[in-house]
Amino acid sequence: MATIRAKLSGTHLDQAREMIASKSGEGTIFADDKTDGLVLRVRKTAATFSLKYAGKTRVLGTLSEIAKGRCNPGEIQTIQAARDLAEQVRALLKDGTDPTLFLSGKAAGKSDDSAKNAAERQVLIDAGFWTWERLVSEYTDGYLSQPRLVKKRMRPPSLRSADTARKSLTIAEAKGLKGRLISELSLGDLEEVRDACAKAGRKTASRAFVANAKAALSFARKMHARKSGLEGSPKWWLELAPLHSTQVAPRDRRPKIEDLARMLYVVEKHRVIEGRKIKRPTAEITICAVWWLCLAAQRSDAALSLETINILPWPVDQGPANGWKVVVWSDEDMKSRRYHSLPIPPRVALLLERAALVARKDSKYVFSATTLRRGVNDAHLDKNTFKNLTERLRGKRKNPKGGKANTEQGVDLLEGMPHFSPHDIRRLFSTLCSDLKVRGDAISAVLDHAGIEDEISQRVIRSAEVTRLAYDYSQRLPLKRDAMQVWTNKLFEACDSVWRNENPHRRDISRQRLRIIENAKLEKTAQTVPFSPFFTWYEIMELRAKKQRKPLILPAGANRRAEEMDSIEE
Numbered sequence: 001m002a003t004i005r006a007k008l009s010g011t012h013l014d015q016a017r018e019m020i021a022s023k024s025g026e027g028t029i030f031a032d033d034k035t036d037g038l039v040l041r042v043r044k045t046a047a048t049f050s051l052k053y054a055g056k057t058r059v060l061g062t063l064s065e066i067a068k069g070r071c072n073p074g075e076i077q078t079i080q081a082a083r084d085l086a087e088q089v090r091a092l093l094k095d096g097t098d099p100t101l102f103l104s105g106k107a108a109g110k111s112d113d114s115a116k117n118a119a120e121r122q123v124l125i126d127a128g129f130w131t132w133e134r135l136v137s138e139y140t141d142g143y144l145s146q147p148r149l150v151k152k153r154m155r156p157p158s159l160r161s162a163d164t165a166r167k168s169l170t171i172a173e174a175k176g177l178k179g180r181l182i183s184e185l186s187l188g189d190l191e192e193v194r195d196a197c198a199k200a201g202r203k204t205a206s207r208a209f210v211a212n213a214k215a216a217l218s219f220a221r222k223m224h225a226r227k228s229g230l231e232g233s234p235k236w237w238l239e240l241a242p243l244h245s246t247q248v249a250p251r252d253r254r255p256k257i258e259d260l261a262r263m264l265y266v267v268e269k270h271r272v273i274e275g276r277k278i279k280r281p282t283a284e285i286t287i288c289a290v291w292w293l294c295l296a297a298q299r300s301d302a303a304l305s306l307e308t309i310n311i312l313p314w315p316v317d318q319g320p321a322n323g324w325k326v327v328v329w330s331d332e333d334m335k336s337r338r339y340h341s342l343p344i345p346p347r348v349a350l351l352l353e354r355a356a357l358v359a360r361k362d363s364k365y366v367f368s369a370t371t372l373r374r375g376v377n378d379a380h381l382d383k384n385t386f387k388n389l390t391e392r393l394r395g396k397r398k399n400p401k402g403g404k405a406n407t408e409q410g411v412d413l414l415e416g417m418p419h420f421s422p423h424d425i426r427r428l429f430s431t432l433c434s435d436l437k438v439r440g441d442a443i444s445a446v447l448d449h450a451g452i453e454d455e456i457s458q459r460v461i462r463s464a465e466v467t468r469l470a471y472d473y474s475q476r477l478p479l480k481r482d483a484m485q486v487w488t489n490k491l492f493e494a495c496d497s498v499w500r501n502e503n504p505h506r507r508d509i510s511r512q513r514l515r516i517i518e519n520a521k522l523e524k525t526a527q528t529v530p531f532s533p534f535f536t537w538y539e540i541m542e543l544r545a546k547k548q549r550k551p552l553i554l555p556a557g558a559n560r561r562a563e564e565m566d567s568i569e570e
Helices: 011-024 079-093 101-107 114-127 130-146 161-170 170-179 187-199 202-224 258-270 284-296 300-305 348-360 385-393 421-437 440-447 462-469 477-502 514-518 536-549 561-570
Strands: 003-008 030-034 038-042 048-055 056-062 148-150 153-155 311-313 325-329 340-344
Touching: 011 038, 011 048, 011 056, 011 079, 030 079, 038 079, 048 079, 056 079, 056 101, 079 101, 079 284, 130 161, 130 202, 161 202, 170 187, 170 202, 258 284, 258 385, 258 421, 258 477, 284 300, 284 348, 284 385, 284 421, 284 477, 300 385, 325 348, 340 348, 340 477, 348 477, 348 536, 421 440, 421 477, 440 477
Parallel strands: 003 030
Antiparallel strands: 030 038, 038 048, 048 056, 148 153, 311 325, 325 340
């Protein structure tokens, strides 16, 4: 193995290239006298520059096959380029920085500054400073997913919020943030992600990224300033704002109680929706869920997550039962993260019985999902159940396999009726009860708004505590009962009116008598409540209960309708 020591020049490099071409110089080493530790080692098919420093050897790059012209990234054409690179690597090693990322960056064609920044970044990462991925993990898994103290109250973890934030911060448009230290990010970096989402038409994703990025960085600065690398840093991320083009105009949709009743009539009547290729009728459990969302006035996800074991009798120490029930949600189910119980009038309790007839027997949920994804053993109906059904009733069609939406418009069975959501129903509940002089604190209590809480609601519910916590005085059941009585009575009255208006000759039913009685028969095998153009489902179920001689106390206003049904049997 020959070693040539000299002040290397272009001639020596050309000599090395000739050795490679003739395959005659394998093992030859050219050592540079000008730059300490710089050598060029010739192999059989290539030659590489290396730097010897502190007893270790670092490969700098490969000698290019040509002396002048365009070469590939990572190849070195001149001895001066090799010397410059060697000095840069030596400086990094003196600072204690591993030059591996610097060299790989140079090999990939990056500039000196970019390659050096990559190497220095790795040193900080090895020291424990946070990258974007570390920030996402600490914020979602280490903060949102754990109990935390909020306004002197221990707030239980929010797994749903954690999952939503994680998805928002790891969207495809944020790919450029991966691997970057959050201490080196700038406002423009976040704006690029925000703008890319907006350009792709993903307005919700754009807004969500802004909100979650600001929250995550504020968490890091407040709770882990030194570890995250944000110690002493100005809170520049608070200047990040959503684009005006992605903002959602405030919703002020105010459906009337008559609109709600009319929609429920259509849901009951049109179980097989006209104009659709799929002739499968709407599932009975879905119909029950829509009624429940209207009657309970709770947020969709919480309302549909009701478990059968959380339907309790009315507490004996809070007045006569009269057929009332109490339903219970744990603090984990509620947006407010407060334990919540709700009084249920007798007719609404019948709805829960109706749902029990068709729910999956192995499910713990009252409104069990009709289908389960692979690997999921149990689930409740999706929070979009109301939206999906009303869109089908309006004639909107979508590819059931999740493909491109079919824009063909079907028959609009809700024509002339304003669009509204379950949240709009909550707004209607509040307005109607207020107009009927229901106390404001009763309305807030039913809606689970701020102000109705107690120290006991700070505790994470355990199954053994369900009954005791449901009946605790802090739940103010008699107060909630007033609001629920007014709301459900008005909705049932509106439904009675719709059924009468849709069938003005309902009193002249001699031809329909046998059909009505047949539909109203209670048979042990009956699993559904069929649609009747003359009577609502709750009237049919009340008649069924009467035939069974079950004790059933009807709510106010129902006696007149019961007498009308009795006249049919005579």
